[in-house]
Amino acid sequence: MAKLEARWALRLMSNAMARVSRHFHVLWKQFLLRIIDLEALSIEADVEQYIGQFAGVLLMISLMQALGNLVFPPPLSEAWKFEQSHILTMMLIVGLIAVLTWDGQFPDRRDALILGPLPIRPRTILFAKLAATAAPIGLAILLLNGASSPIIALVFARTSNWPRFFFSYWFTMIACSLFLLCTLLAIQGVGAALLPRRLYIRLSGLLQLGAYATVLSAYFLLPTLPTHASMVAVDNLQLVGLTPSYWFFAMLNQLNGSLPADMQWLAWRGWLALGASLAGALASLLICYSYTMRKIVEQPELIPSRKAYNWRIPLGSSLTGTLLAFCWRTLTRSRQHRIILAFYLSIAFAVWLAALHRALIAPGLRNFSIELPITSTVMMVFVVMGFRNIFALPISLTANWILRTTQLRPSARYITAVRRTLLLLSVLPVLLVTAAMGLTYRPLTLVAGHLVLLTLLGIFMVDASLAGFAKVPFTCSLLPGSANFQFTFWATFGGLTLLLAFLLPVEVEALHHPLHFLWLAAGMAASCITLWTINRWLAAKAELYFEELPEEMIMTLGL
Amino acid sequence: MLELRNLAKHFAGIPAVNGISFCARPGEVTGYLGPNGSGKSTTMKMITGLITRTSGEILFEGREVAEDWTAYKRQLGYVPEEPYLYTHLTGLEYLTMVAQLRDLPERQTRQRTEALLELLGLYTDRHAGIAGYSKGMRQKILLIAALLHNPQLVLLDEPFSGLDVASALVLRSLIQRLAAAGKVVLFSSHELDTVERIAARIVILHRGRLAADDTIDNLRTLAAQSSLEGVFAQLAVEQDTEETARQIAELIHG
Numbered sequence: 128m129a130k131l132e133a134r135w136a137l138r139l140m141s142n143a144m145a146r147v148s149r150h151f152h153v154l155w156k157q158f159l160l161r162i163i164d165l166e167a168l169s170i171e172a173d174v175e176q177y178i179g180q181f182a183g184v185l186l187m188i189s190l191m192q193a194l195g196n197l198v199f200p201p202p203l204s205e206a207w208k209f210e211q212s213h214i215l216t217m218m219l220i221v222g223l224i225a226v227l228t229w230d231g232q233f234p235d236r237r238d239a240l241i242l243g244p245l246p247i248r249p250r251t252i253l254f255a256k257l258a259a260t261a262a263p264i265g266l267a268i269l270l271l272n273g274a275s276s277p278i279i280a281l282v283f284a285r286t287s288n289w290p291r292f293f294f295s296y297w298f299t300m301i302a303c304s305l306f307l308l309c310t311l312l313a314i315q316g317v318g319a320a321l322l323p324r325r326l327y328i329r330l331s332g333l334l335q336l337g338a339y340a341t342v343l344s345a346y347f348l349l350p351t352l353p354t355h356a357s358m359v360a361v362d363n364l365q366l367v368g369l370t371p372s373y374w375f376f377a378m379l380n381q382l383n384g385s386l387p388a389d390m391q392w393l394a395w396r397g398w399l400a401l402g403a404s405l406a407g408a409l410a411s412l413l414i415c416y417s418y419t420m421r422k423i424v425e426q427p428e429l430i431p432s433r434k435a436y437n438w439r440i441p442l443g444s445s446l447t448g449t450l451l452a453f454c455w456r457t458l459t460r461s462r463q464h465r466i467i468l469a470f471y472l473s474i475a476f477a478v479w480l481a482a483l484h485r486a487l488i489a490p491g492l493r494n495f496s497i498e499l500p501i502t503s504t505v506m507m508v509f510v511v512m513g514f515r516n517i518f519a520l521p522i523s524l525t526a527n528w529i530l531r532t533t534q535l536r537p538s539a540r541y542i543t544a545v546r547r548t549l550l551l552l553s554v555l556p557v558l559l560v561t562a563a564m565g566l567t568y569r570p571l572t573l574v575a576g577h578l579v580l581l582t583l584l585g586i587f588m589v590d591a592s593l594a595g596f597a598k599v600p601f602t603c604s605l606l607p608g609s610a611n612f613q614f615t616f617w618a619t620f621g622g623l624t625l626l627l628a629f630l631l632p633v634e635v636e637a638l639h640h641p642l643h644f645l646w647l648a649a650g651m652a653a654s655c656i657t658l659w660t661i662n663r664w665l666a667a668k669a670e671l672y673f674e675e676l677p678e679e680m681i682m683t684l685g686l
Numbered sequence: 687m688l689e690l691r692n693l694a695k696h697f698a699g700i701p702a703v704n705g706i707s708f709c710a711r712p713g714e715v716t717g718y719l720g721p722n723g724s725g726k727s728t729t730m731k732m733i734t735g736l737i738t739r740t741s742g743e744i745l746f747e748g749r750e751v752a753e754d755w756t757a758y759k760r761q762l763g764y765v766p767e768e769p770y771l772y773t774h775l776t777g778l779e780y781l782t783m784v785a786q787l788r789d790l791p792e793r794q795t796r797q798r799t800e801a802l803l804e805l806l807g808l809y810t811d812r813h814a815g816i817a818g819y820s821k822g823m824r825q826k827i828l829l830i831a832a833l834l835h836n837p838q839l840v841l842l843d844e845p846f847s848g849l850d851v852a853s854a855l856v857l858r859s860l861i862q863r864l865a866a867a868g869k870v871v872l873f874s875s876h877e878l879d880t881v882e883r884i885a886a887r888i889v890i891l892h893r894g895r896l897a898a899d900d901t902i903d904n905l906r907t908l909a910a911q912s913s914l915e916g917v918f919a920q921l922a923v924e925q926d927t928e929e930t931a932r933q934i935a936e937l938i939h940g
Contacts, residue, residue, distance in 0.1 A: 458776060525768070526772045533787040535755075
């Protein structure tokens, strides 16, 4: 009898396990696909190729680091600098993925309404969501360190300590990644559990942007402290004590056995932070899955808004005004658009912060130097690129029909309106920020000259980026699956280096010689006019293009 | 008058709409019926220009619509089958955008939009995001967007979908009033009772071909049926509905 009962219990357990496992696999795949929002991709996109290209960039960075360290091995004295830089890069990559998958680990309305009525345990949903987030982060850790870690261990560890350094390195990389991910999870979880759902949704976007800016700013602004003296210096004590990347740097050296005694507290702070973040994330996830899912369903779908919140962009009812309002609302309300744009804007923001930091260190008026052109050009490039790229990310392909049935104006007018929108959203703010920064430089004539050239650069970039763009923003995709991301990444990197290293010195030289300046400005203006004329000619013949599910797809689906 | 002549649409060589011809006259509601997949929505999309036709002609007021799409679109109001909207906008923002794209005068549009939102019970939710709207609320936004510019040709593809009883009654009466005002109203629905009440003329599509085009009275007489449902079942329903229901129930019960 007991044997029969045991067999029955075993079978019941095994069936339950199989069911849970099946549920987990189905959900895991679904949640993983949600991370790469399929609607953001073109219908012609190849998801695997898309992921492969990102992975390729990370692997290439790792291989380049490995090769560089192997061919030109840095001296042992630079070990700390390298270690800090690697930890910061790892935290940047994990931070970016964590911010991109923001809210993805917590149940949303879709989960509550679709999965709620099904016989699936909340913990299966939780594990599937965590696994879906862990997969890209694990892959990123592996790709970014896979090739470089053995070489770094060889270069920076004493031969006898190679395995220990190798283990310490990997442990620290995983620990700092976990810390960042769990901290962000805990912040989201506490917000989701404590705040009313609608308020949390609003606040969540701001938190996400804040986390994005923090991660990127930290990467660009944190100094490397390459020596023991600089780490324990009184001036740096507060910075070191409050910055997680230094804690994990200390942890690496503690595990490696090379941490000075007066820095042990820093490593322990890292351990404490890791434990606290893990506990915080676990607690908030448990609270969310046992409480928030019910709260989501119970809260009303729609709360009538009493306040008159129908602000208008003061451009009348012109097409530019209409498109500008549409773009602005899409950018401010779509999480996906906001976060991808934030990636570009954060780089510009970090460059601006660096300039501000320098201005604060040495207050007062400064002589005009190449610093202002470098800062403003990098800002212009990334802001224009960011807005242009985000224009190619659709908001809802199925809703495009309304733009098609209401197209009462010629396509050329739409194209002109899109150009003006891009100028207003990207070039104008950079010019205003540069002008404000320029007030601290003397002579002002050189600043004014630079502003003229920067304006021309912005106009040129806008016209170049919109060549052949016969579309309304957010109605078609850039075909990210078929675009060569690797090529774009390295081409931008190379192009920007070329611009900063060779062309900006030419600009600064021209600013000091009126005749040279006139020639340069005239050349740039001629380029702008030529490009603008070509675009207008193309626009006159163009038909607005809207991406929708192709007719053939309907047939292949057999509908 | 809206006139379709030998209109056809082939998807990868397979005909979805196969050479249909009929007229929708001003002053009367034309009901456009057919089973799922018969080609109703494809016809509607061809009339709006959302999909290109394989062959045939579409004439409005005697002119081929492709000759001047812009002029034609000014007179067109369309409610699609699915309530696809830019859900990140609020109801009022969406309607304002549509009005601006239609180049309507701002002050008049604002007054008209707000009045329509009030009449359809959406005024208090006008500043809420469409993402939070129910299906019926989205349907009302589509209706307002389609009628805001006082169009001469009104195409309604399943306009009652998701509407509550009161709103459906309002819409039913509104459709009749639009027709009475001399507009051309082409109205597709699966709700045969409603179609029977408001349509003067019925066009029935079956497997992409025209199965019937006549007044309701004539169709009833010709098919020797007392209701439109009977006429429709005779012309466009192939399966034995009772038998299918029995088989489904058997399958479910195991």
